[in-house]
Amino acid sequence: MSSFVGTLKVEAKGDREIVMTREFNADKDLVFDCFTKPELIKRWLYGPDGWSLDVCTVDLKVGGKYRYVWKYLKDGSTMGAGGTYKEISGPDRLVQTESFDEAWYPGEALLTTTFVEKSGKTFVTINIQYETKEGRDTVVKSPMEGGASQSYNRLETLLDTLILEGKK
């Protein structure tokens, strides 16, 4: 079962950046689409379990805006975030601002996402630069629920379904 290709590496860089690196088992066109097409974003960026990504709009052009609204299924409460695209060099590089409606970290963040393809795999690097070091520290210290094991289970179910479908 060729499920998880990449291990996610997260590092703090300087005093206000976080850098995430992860590889995916697909060409960069496909991975880039998953990061920029609302119908695809909705299918993976909804987690952790118990959340859904209800609203997802993307105006993929420089100066264009994107917006996500997550909903917590238990009580219907929502969390919104969005920003503006500063640079789009598809499928290699994406630069966008990010801020949350209820600012849980001070200022906005600048996300630079790069997609590098090597022998059929795509290496994604997300560099998140916060306006202040307090912003970065707030994010790093927030007790976010992992939900990794949940998604392993979810993936297993999905793969089973897909394998069955493939046999048709």
Next chain:
Amino acid sequence: MNHALNQSARLDATFAALSDPTRRAILSRLANGEVSVMDLAKPFSMSQPAISKHLKVLEKAGLISGIKDAQKRLRKLEAKPLEEATEWLENYRKFWEGRFNQLDSLIEELKLSKRPSPKRKNKKGE
């Protein structure tokens, strides 16, 4: 909240100390045990004063400490602040790991749903 503030300041110091490759190399060297300042400087093409500067930063952040030994000037690694920083990053990592695993499954699904064309892929976008 004083405790939180201290924690935040500590975290800053830790991350700032870790932001330099020489300092990271020093820490990984110390991970195997105590080393003298002299020996620490050896693998680097750097003057001892330059290394000492880095050691001061690491010491200030509480990541290393000196050992009373006038002769050798030993330094040792202090694990706690590193653990703290790593723990916080780990939190963050887990959160995103969940999402990225979902992306893995989506990618597999998309690859399967594409008509298998063993030759080459064409066509991008709509």
